[in-house]
Amino acid sequence: MNPFIQNILAIAALIIAVGFIITKFFLKKKQSKKSCSGDGDCGCH
Amino acid sequence: MSKQINVALIGNPNTGKTSVFNALTGLNQKVGNYPGITVEKKEGVCKLPRGVKAHIIDLPGTYSLNASSLDENVVIELLLNKNDKDFPDLAVVVSDVENLKRNLLLFTQIKDLEIPTILVINMADRMAYKGISLDLEYLQEHLKTKIALVSTRKNQGIERLKSLISNYKDLSISHNIDLTEIDKDYFKNLQNTFPNQLIYKLWLVITQDVNFGKTDRNEIDAVANFKTKSKSDLKRLQQKETIKRYQFINDVLKKGQTIDAAQAKDLRMKIDRIITHQVWGYVIFFIILLTIFQAIYDWSSIPMDFIDTTFASLSEWTKNQLPQGTFTSLLAEGIIPGLGGIVIFIPQIAFLFLFISVLEESGYMSRVVFLMDRIMRRFGLSGKSIVPLISGTACAIPAIMATRNIENWKERLITILVTPFITCSARLPVYLIIISLVIPEGRFIGLGYQALTLMLLYLIGFGAAVSSAYLLNKVLKIKSKAFFVVEMPNYKLPLLKNVAITVLEKTKSFVFGAGKIILAISIVLWFLASFGPGDDFKNAEEITFKEYASQNISQEEFQQKVASHKLEHSFIGITGRAIEPAIRPLGYDWKIGIAIVSSFAAREVFVGTLATIYSVGSDEEETIKNRMAGEVNPILGGPLFNFASGISLLLFYAFAMQCMSTLAIVKRETNSWKWPILQLTIMTLFAYIVALIAFQLLK
Amino acid sequence: MEDTLANIKRGERCIITDVSSIHIPLKLLEMGCLPGNYVELVQVAPFHDPMYLNINGTHLAIRKETAMHILIKK
DSSP: OOHHHHHHHHHHHHHHHHHHHHHHHHSSSHHHHHSOOOOSSSSOO | OOOEEEEEEOTTTSSHHHHHHHHHHOEEEEEEETTTTEEEEEEEEEEEEGGGGEEEEEOOOSSSSSSSHHHHHHHHHHHTTTTSTOOOOOEEEEEGGGHHHHHHHHHHHHHHHTTTEEEEEEOGGGGHHEEEHHHHHHHHHHHTTTEOBBBBBTTTHHHHHHHHHHTTTSSSOOSSGGGGGGSSHHHHHHHHHHSSSHHHHHHHHSSSOOOHHHHHHHHHHHGGGGGOHHHHHHHHHHHHHHHHHHHHHHHHHHHHHEETTTTTOOOHHHHHHHHTTTHHHHHHHHHHHHHHHHHHHHHHHHHHHHHHHHHHHHHHHHHHHHHOOOOHHHHIIIHHHHHHHHTTTTHHHHHHHHHHHHHHHHHHHHHHHHHHHHHHTTTTTTTTHHHHHHTTTTOHHHHHHHHGGGOHHHHHHHHHGGGGGGTTTTTTHHHHHHHHHSOOOOEEETTEHHHHHHHHHHHHHHHHHHEEEEHHHHHHHOOOOOOOOEEOOOOOOHHHHHHHHHHHHHHIIIIIIHHHHHHHHHHHHHHHHHSHHHHHHTHHHHHHHHHHHOOOOOOOHHHHHHHHHHHSSSSSHHHHHHHHHHHGGTOOOOHHHHHHTTSSSSEEEEEHHHHHHOOOOOOOOOOHHHHHHHOOOOOSBBBOOHHHOOOOOHHHHHSSSOOOHHHHHHHHEEEEEEEHHHHHHHHOOOOOOHHHHHHHHHH | OOEEEEGOBTOOOEEHHHOOTTTTHHHHHHOOOOTTTTTEEEEGGGGGGGGGHHHHHTEEEEEEHHTTEEEEEE
């Protein structure tokens, strides 16, 4: 695999991770009704 | 075309309603929340003959439609709102054969709502044992329903229940009770004013604040006029209503049920004489707790060590086998250790939920409530607070939600505020790794020092919870009426299936809930640790070369110096060093600082963060623990994780409110930002001070 | 002999004669704590509080302060 593809993959992973954290913690108000629940789907368990 | 029937499963607590639900749906279920509130909503699908599907909702357990808690309110809101998408086509009322009389109260209320209703008489396997026999024909006729005699333990009667569900159109919807007989003038007047409404529905709206279907809303608003009766008058009517219902039930059961007292065996009394005994009760409770902690520590250490080494070698393998590059490094140093940091907690979480669900299922938890009430009340808590406090050892979130059945608001608020002090399973990994680093192995009267330390930390958490409850009880000026009614259910052998589903469900939601966040944070951290701004980072090799040019160091050592120089000047290193002055007095370096900050998302991130940070700087295949043991304190010299800094860290984690999700739940449950903010400030400040004192004294 | 439920002794079986509905939560009534039903003390915690009762076949625990508002006949 050439370094270019390696970089692309790594950056993609970073974007997904950052995007996930942002939606989880900073856009919580919109989401909270569905996602944060008793089954512990909320960052703790 | 496939058809779907909405089925609501309703019943008193402790009737085995969830077992019926599990028997109908198997693993075909999902747990969510009712919109806007944190009441657990369990739904599942059950396949019926002829391609019909039943969508089954397991409603929260309730003794009656007169709701006294948020959970119970869910039941009545759903049953009154015909426009709700989940509005049931039929209700299945689950009752327990030993408590049929009381269980039928709820049944008659639901019948009065004119919803087709099936009666499940559960735990039928206990009938012979209790000397009970039932005349089902008679009961069906007089209760105007169909009955399914079910034993989930023996797997009997479920097929009949399914066939009754699919033929729900044959069910009668006529009443059992005529409300107007209670107070003729009042109820007749009420019915005449609203000829199109069900009288029982009107009565429910008058006696409690329910929010119901929008279309009905306007018409029913006028009902307010009927609240003219004073509160105590209304309550007197409710009492008369209850008496009336019981009269009906007694009349029906007199012929429909025979109990041969001579045949009945009462083992529970014998067990309870000991288990709830004024002395032995407490001794037994303490022994059970001790066993649980020892077991969690001992049993889970084997799979945990295995997981730790497996991930270390997996990481090493990836690095050697895949072509070199950024992504391979990310995999080997960020993602795999991050995943390892999730998987490693599975054994403990599974064990913990195993114990908690066994205690609840067996009926023992209610005995603990009984035993502890008087003691807890001294601290402004209720005996019912013991359930949140014990579940808090798993996670504060379900624990805080479990406070809902504490009827007294002040006791409930105090319980919510102090529960985060209880050692939750997220603290466990932090504790375990630090204990294994700083507490020597060895034994004291059969118990390991390390296990004792863990036990001590649990006691400290519990102590902090009750003493802050004591203070809050003195400080908070809230007046509220205290009611305390706890049912003491019969002892039951926990159903393996129920326990297994709970353990599986909770573990799964940890792996996919918290796990995703831990993984995401590990990825971000890896980037922050692997890149940095400015020349210091870019020219790390030259700078290190110059610095060590005069010294004779090996190539390997040189590489390590470069790596640590890079880490120090990476984004994460810069941030970490910026906050270092604040945490240095506690005995921590900037790496621990980063771990503390990132673990605010969830405590267990602490270990994953350190794993990521240290693996960025190292070349060799090593476990997290070995890497941490090798760290050197940059200022004092000697191992970074020594007795003083270790104890300081343990205490910091014992007291600090390191969990965003808990704050969010507290906000929702108290309906105000005031309490979570207060919690965060006080707990963190206290944690900091205690950790500071501990380190300064011990160093 | 009339007395309040708070003074019942272990193993004693009594009949409930009156409940003060203002002081008693509806939930307790609904669980069977109604005039005419029998009540038996199964066990008490230290200081006689809370009380573990068998009311009309339902086993439950209530606090002494609540029991004081329930009248019984021996």
